[in-house]
Amino acid sequence: xxRTAFRTGILAALTGLAVTALTAVASPAQAAPAHHQAAVDAxxxxxxxxPERMRSAVPIDQLVDAPAFTPKNVAKGKxxxxxxxxxxxGAWTGAGKVVQTAGRVFFTMGGRNASCSxxxxxxxxxxxxxxxxxxxxxxxxxxxxxxxxPGYNNGNTPYGTWAAKSTLTTPQWEASEDMNYDVGxxxxxxxxxxxxxxxxxxxxxxxxxxxxxxMYTFGYPAAAPYDGTKLVYCSGSTFTDFLLTKDHGMNxxxxxxxxxxxxxLDFSEATGAGVQASxxxxxxxxxxxxxxxxxxxxxxxxLYNKAQAT
Numbered sequence: 001x002x003r004t005a006f007r008t009g010i011l012a013a014l015t016g017l018a019v020t021a022l023t024a025v026a027s028p029a030q031a032a033p034a035h036h037q038a039a040v041d042a043x044x045x046x047x048x049x050x051p052e053r054m055r056s057a058v059p060i061d062q063l064v065d066a067p068a069f070t071p072k073n074v075a076k077g078k079x080x081x082x083x084x085x086x087x088x089x090g091a092w093t094g095a096g097k098v099v100q101t102a103g104r105v106f107f108t109m110g111g112r113n114a115s116c117s118x119x120x121x122x123x124x125x126x127x128x129x130x131x132x133x134x135x136x137x138x139x140x141x142x143x144x145x146x147x148x149x150p151g152y153n154n155g156n157t158p159y160g161t162w163a164a165k166s167t168l169t170t171p172q173w174e175a176s177e178d179m180n181y182d183v184g185x186x187x188x189x190x191x192x193x194x195x196x197x198x199x200x201x202x203x204x205x206x207x208x209x210x211x212x213x214x215m216y217t218f219g220y221p222a223a224a225p226y227d228g229t230k231l232v233y234c235s236g237s238t239f240t241d242f243l244l245t246k247d248h249g250m251n252x253x254x255x256x257x258x259x260x261x262x263x264x265l266d267f268s269e270a271t272g273a274g275v276q277a278s279x280x281x282x283x284x285x286x287x288x289x290x291x292x293x294x295x296x297x298x299x300x301x302x303l304y305n306k307a308q309a310t
Contacts, residue, residue, distance in 0.1 A: 033303040034174030035310070036142040036167045042189040045147050045163035049106050051155045057106050057115040059222040061256030064138055073246055074180050077298035079208045096272015098262075100159065100200040102231055103150035104220045105131055105186075105260055107143035115228060117219040117261035118148055118186070121276055122202040123308035126195035129162075129186045130205065130304070131260030132279050133173035136184035142167060148188055150200045152220065154229040159200050162188035168307050170299045179245050182281040183300045184260065185307040204275040206265060207301040211240050211248070217291060219261025219280050221254040228257050234291065235267075241292055248278050252291035263293050 105116040116135035121128055129148045136143055146164040149157045164186040172181035188196050216235040222228030234252035241247045248263065259281065264274030278293035294300070 031171035031175075031299075033299075033306045034137070034169045034171060035306065036137065038144075038146060038164045038166055042163040042165075042191075045145055046161050048145055049147050049149075049161055053113055054104070054106055054115075054149070054152075054157075055155055055228075057113040057222075057228075059228070059256030060109065060114040060116050060135060060138075060259060061223060063109055063112055063114055064134060074295045074297040075299060076208050077301060080206070080301065096269070097201050097203065098218060098264075098272040098274075099231060100151050101203050102218045102262060103129075103148055103159075104152035104228065105129070105135055105146070105148055106161075107135070107146040109138060109143045110141070113145075114143075115220070115222055115257050116259045117257065117280065119218075119262035119276060119279075120148075120150060120196050120200050120202050121205045121304075122197065123304075125187065125308055125310065126197040126202075127188050127190070128304070128307045129164075129188060129196070130262065130276060130279060131184045131186065132281055133169040133182040133184040134177070134281075135260040136167040136186065137169050137174065139177070146186060148186065148196075150196070153231075160191050162191055162196055165189045166310055168303055168310070170303050172299060179282060180247065180294055181299055182294050183279060183296070183303055185303055187307055187310045203262065203264070203273065205296075205304060206275045206277045207296045207304075208298070209265060209277050209296070211295070212238055213265060214238065215248070215250065215263050215265055215277070216267040216274060217250060217252060217254070217261060217263045217278075217280060217293070219254050219258025222257030223255035226255055226257070232258070243284065243287075245292065245294075247281060247292040247294050249290055249292050251289060253289055254280065254291055258291075 118131035172178040263278035267274030
């Protein structure tokens with residue numbers, strides 16, 4: 001694919017990336033979400049991701065080509081909002097829930113160490129991370145050594161690193177890397193006998209919501225002028241992409257590495273909590289300063305449902 005359409009979400013400049021979709025909580029049955037059994041030793045993955053490897057991981061956007069676009073309306077089902085489940089064991093930093101649930105994602109793709117962003121959401125298994133489709137699978141190959149570092153800060157991983165036991169994506173991303181469905185998920189292994197959301201808490205997640213609302217988006221951009229060391233955010237009104245997709249759009253300068261970071265509705269700056277309704281996916285090279293994220297419709301909901309039942 002050519003590097004003409006992406007700039008920030010899915011690739012460093014989203015100079016090209018195609019995405020498939022992920023499934024979520026029980027909703028209209030369509031094509032099943034794509035699923036990958038990581039089948040790795042969690043301790044081996046933890047040992048692999050040293051601070052040096054994390055710092056040198058390349059934003060995925062620099063490793064992939066620009067995707068093919070096909071404007072289409074994402075299938076919708078019944079409106080659903082799954083509120084965050086309060087947890088009684090997660091540390092409270094005083095800086096808001098998002099600094100615990102949002103984190104950096106690391107993995108190996110085609111022999112190269114790369115990075116994205118992700119977010120821990122409420123789930124039946126307490127172990128689901130939502131990210132972008134291209135952050136779990138690209139051009140027919142599932143990423144390996146996949147791990148999530150919630151609260152990542154300049155090489156520090158205050159809540160540990162959580163190796164994925166399985167990764168999933170939407171059937172559309174799996175089949176043709178359709179950017180309208182660039183959604184992915186990971187189910188992570190327990191760490192020190194605890195589940196992810198018992199340690200860091202969980203954000204709510206929503207599907208089939210009204211478009212063109214005000215939202216907040218977070219991520220760890222690692223391409224210039226950023227370096228991936230800290231959590232960055234954008235906020236403001238959104239619009240529906242009128243060019244090559246039907247994604248949400250927002251004025252935002254985040255770059256590659258922010259792919260997979262959460263978009264929130266009803267976000268509170270005081271508490272750092274919101275309801276996730278999209279992820280950072282891509283940016284157009286010819287339209288700098290804007291980020292785009294997929295609409296969470298029926299297929300994203302199916303993906304979530306599959307992940308929380310895994």
